[in-house]
Amino acid sequence: MSDLGGTFSLGGELPVTRMGYGAMQLAGPGVWGPPKDHGTAVAVLRAAVEAGVTHIDTSDYYGPHTVNAVIKEALHPYPEDVHLVTKVGARRSEDKGWPAALSADELTQAVHDNLRNLGLDALDVVNLRLSDATGGYPVAMSLAEPFGVLAELREKGLIRHLGVSHVTAEQLAEARAIAPVVCVQNQYNLAHRENDALVDQCAAEGIAFVPYFPLGGFSPLQSGILDDCAARLGATPMQVALAWLLQRSTSMLLIPGTSSLEHLRHNLAAADLALPADVLADLDRIGVI
Template identity: 50%
Template sequence: MTVSIGDVLRLADDLAVRRLGYGAMQLPGPGVWGPPRDHATALAVLRRAVELGVTHIDTSDFYGPHVANDLIRQALHPYPDDLVIATKVGVVRDEWHGFEAAAEPERLREQVEENLVRLGRARLDLVHLRVGGDGLLFPSAVPFAESFGALAELHERGLIRALGLSGVTVDQLAEARAIAPVAAVQNRFHLFDRSGADVLAACEAAGIAFTAYFPLAAGMLRHDVDLSQAPPGMAPSAERLAVLDEVAGRHGATRAQVAIAWLLGRSPVTLAIPGTSSLAHLEENMAAARLCLSPEDIALLDGLA
């Protein structure tokens, strides 16, 4: 099973991306707050990602807030014609650096306008309505259909090319599709967490792109991460890592590369957006597209859920 970064998935009639992209969440400072530790390196990572063939960058104006979008514009504007920038709305940051729901129609419109200004675009390529994820829900007093309907109106007005969802259930996906076409769904999914398998199956049946965020288990699959510093319950077990290392060792690859290759081979509709603020990690991630997993490898990895 080899997946090339050149493999393209069409999101909409006029929108297509290569299946291995880049997530900008790690560009701001610790806790996804404030400026990057190294501004020059952050810009270099974005530029190198595009040089390596990335055509799909995932971001949000609540990363920083504003930091990730400002860096993307500084590094890449004017943008390559084939670059798709996906963003998320429905959540904002509070004064304690937390995340809170902001899905009222007027607030969604404000967030879309903010993304347009920060990114320097007349129209946003792909906008996900963020509902939940990472074990969190962002409850809103506004009904889900009303929030998604507000984005559908902005799509009709031409401010958004395609609509997406993030952190949703199968029922919410069906509810949204009754209002407007859904081009992509973004849920957590990786080797050790298959909780989004039902949503992935629904996307595959409908031909909708499924973007797996945290494809490296929030960095826990990096070979150089200190697992002793992982939050409670986040560190993979020694048994799981042994299997992953066995597969990686057969190919002279890293844990991260095996995890990305498995994810892209999981379904023809999967997209991966591994994020990093490191040039070395970026190069490592992109090399995963050249990894060929055998049926034996896949069987072992499938058993890790």
């Protein structure tokens, strides 16, 4: 069985496999409503855990509520080594938008919604996700108030560890002055490397960097260079994109999202794909084209 890229210890305390799973794709179209195929959604989650994945990323606003409900149905009671990472700070609007929900009441409600819908007494990791009223980001704001709310819920024992999402280096520093931060979840992939400096900073400081949209998200990565590298390695382009991320930094944790058992198998196998120097050099050209 693959070791899924080895393990990384969140906060020096929660070991998770570096290849994890992101559950957002299990909601219906537009990340709205129940899974398009309920049985497959349950099967994907169980297959991930059976393959050894111990890091699952979610949010109660996926669906909303439906993704957490299917996680609970598929995996509860959770194996001791499986860690669920959730995020708060947004809500779903009637027009399927993602406006910010950063008030003390909204954050507290979101933590309780996650606890109830996942069937947990405490959440392993909660990310504070920043955005503006229209869902736009990055947003130039102080996170002291909302992060302070989560830090208090952590003191009360409802949350074990905290992370941040959609943040700048300055916002990360501001959060760390309030409470320890174990992970940063920002967009990053072969074609979007704006967070390069933050990736390096996280590795140097023992903080996990967990890229969302590792495969490009709603518009999966497309690149002739990537296709060519994959063909040379006998792998798929998506596998090369994931292997590149794993090789990019020792504190990089992956949460590729899929609603397909076949894609899940391909994605997990990417943890065993070593990229030689000539391929890495070619892939580096993608970000600068």
